[in-house]
Amino acid sequence: MQTVMQSEVVIVGAGLSGLAMAVTLDSAGIASTVIDRQHLPADISDISDGRTTAISYTSRRMLETLGLWPAEHAAPILDIRVTDGPSRLFLHFDHRDAGDQPMGHLIENRFLRARFQQAAKQSRNITILTGHGVSDLQRDETGVHYTLSDGSGGQARMVIGADGAKSWLRQSAGIRTSGWSYGQTAMICTIRHQLPHHNVAHERFLPGGPFAVLPLAGEYASIVWSERDALVPVMMRLDDQAFAGELLRRFDDSLGTIELAGPRSSYPLSLTVAHDIAGTRLALVGDAAHQMHPIAGQAFNLGLRDIAALAEIIVDRRRLGLDIGGDEGLSRYRRSRRVDIATLLAATDGLTWLFSNDIPPVRIARDLGLGLVNKMPRLKTMFMRSAMGTAGNGPRLLRGQHL
Numbered sequence: 425m426q427t428v429m430q431s432e433v434v435i436v437g438a439g440l441s442g443l444a445m446a447v448t449l450d451s452a453g454i455a456s457t458v459i460d461r462q463h464l465p466a467d468i469s470d471i472s473d474g475r476t477t478a479i480s481y482t483s484r485r486m487l488e489t490l491g492l493w494p495a496e497h498a499a500p501i502l503d504i505r506v507t508d509g510p511s512r513l514f515l516h517f518d519h520r521d522a523g524d525q526p527m528g529h530l531i532e533n534r535f536l537r538a539r540f541q542q543a544a545k546q547s548r549n550i551t552i553l554t555g556h557g558v559s560d561l562q563r564d565e566t567g568v569h570y571t572l573s574d575g576s577g578g579q580a581r582m583v584i585g586a587d588g589a590k591s592w593l594r595q596s597a598g599i600r601t602s603g604w605s606y607g608q609t610a611m612i613c614t615i616r617h618q619l620p621h622h623n624v625a626h627e628r629f630l631p632g633g634p635f636a637v638l639p640l641a642g643e644y645a646s647i648v649w650s651e652r653d654a655l656v657p658v659m660m661r662l663d664d665q666a667f668a669g670e671l672l673r674r675f676d677d678s679l680g681t682i683e684l685a686g687p688r689s690s691y692p693l694s695l696t697v698a699h700d701i702a703g704t705r706l707a708l709v710g711d712a713a714h715q716m717h718p719i720a721g722q723a724f725n726l727g728l729r730d731i732a733a734l735a736e737i738i739v740d741r742r743r744l745g746l747d748i749g750g751d752e753g754l755s756r757y758r759r760s761r762r763v764d765i766a767t768l769l770a771a772t773d774g775l776t777w778l779f780s781n782d783i784p785p786v787r788i789a790r791d792l793g794l795g796l797v798n799k800m801p802r803l804k805t806m807f808m809r810s811a812m813g814t815a816g817n818g819p820r821l822l823r824g825q826h827l
């Protein structure tokens with residue numbers, strides 16, 4: 425094997441998680457090599473695929489601290505209005521009940537990726553190798569030794585798996601997963617609408633799955649429409665005008681007339697959770713560790729919390745002169761993430777089950793629940809603080825402090 429790379433950390437996957445991990449480590453002077461089997465597009469901000477991400481308040485603080493916050497492309501979410509199908513009961517979250525900050529921001533993925541890619545490419549500490557996957561990886565007490573599919577290779581003190589829900593690294597390490605498909609697929613697109621959205625996000629629970637209308641900058645909104653798998657090919661084959669008609673049938677006329685403003689795409693939805701997020705000289709972050717339904721828009725936020733926790737452990741160990749890939753640090757990472765990951769997965773899965781069916785007793789109970797919660801300001805504020813990530817202490821980056 426021809427060794428081409430020596431770095432402290434090797435990261436498999438240059439998606440949002442892998443790039444964010446590399447830039448986070450770089451902020452404390454830690455060098456990494458990021459490997460992706462796909463090439464990174466040159467100017468990604470020009471290519472819209474309709475995908476958006478809701479970024480919570482604490483995730484924003486972390487991205488701002490790292491210089492990764494694309495402020496000019498971030499649309500604040502001030503209120504959230506939740507309705508249950510045709511029921512007139514609704515739940516209204518007003519950001520002013522939890523303070524003076526927006527509840528989150530919505531950003532097109534292409535702008536997040538562009539910012540992350542630019543920061544990674546400009547750093548002298550980050551080497552990006554694309555176009556070849558890892559074909560072999562050995563981990564032992566001396567470090568990590570890897571070979572790419574073109575025959576080149578390298579060494580590092582530890583490997584971080586950020587290679588998505590079907591993680592090769594996770595499988596090759598023999599880490600098992602649990603999970604299931606929701607029988608739903610999310611259809612994604614951007615719409616242009618006639619009337620202002622006033623930065624209100626709408627989530628309507630329909631029997632086929634949640635239907636979300638999320639405010640973007642200007643008179644644009646992002647649609648995340650989860651629907652039963654069987655209906656999705658039929659909807660995706662409709663022309664733009666007929667598809668917009670289907671959107672209107674599921675929403676109301678509060679935004680006036682609408683039209684599609686970009687391509688549509690679809691993503692089958694499932695839950696996958698790794699039984700372990702650490703192993704010998706190995707840690708998993710992002711979708712490689714946990715993939716979930718987008719009902720609450722929290723998956724990438726959870727991935728950022730993995731990254732903040734892992735980076736803090738690596739940096740602290742390095743400052744103390746300890747092996748950054750040693751077992752103690754990785755055990756600490758495993759322990760520090762257990763409750764957060766388990767709680768969010770359980771809450772997301774429970775919400776999806778509760779709101780994606782039309783069994784009358786369940787529907788009546790949840791409508792009563794919605795109406796009750798709406799009348800309990802303290803409980804609503806608690807839910808909001810939890811979704812914003814402001815409840816409790818977390819790693820330094822999530823509190824807006826540098827590593």
Ligand SMILES: Cc1cc2nc3c(=O)[nH]c(=O)nc-3n(C[C@H](O)[C@H](O)[C@H](O)COP(=O)(O)OP(=O)(O)OC[C@H]3O[C@@H](n4cnc5c(N)ncnc54)[C@H](O)[C@@H]3O)c2cc1C
Binds near residue numbers: 459
């Ligand atoms: C419809 C939808 C809406 C969503 N909305 C939100 C939201 O509002 N808020 C939120 O927080 N989250 C949201 N999410 C979740 C969020 O998009 C994901 O959590 C996030 O994109 C995961 O990023 P990742 O980098 O971990 O994984 P991925 O994006 O899957 O990236 C993995 C990378 O690894 C590379 N790779 C894979 N295998 C290999 C290999 N063997 N060798 C080398 N490279 C490899 C791939 O090429 C890819 O670049 C949503 C998801 C969906 C589907």
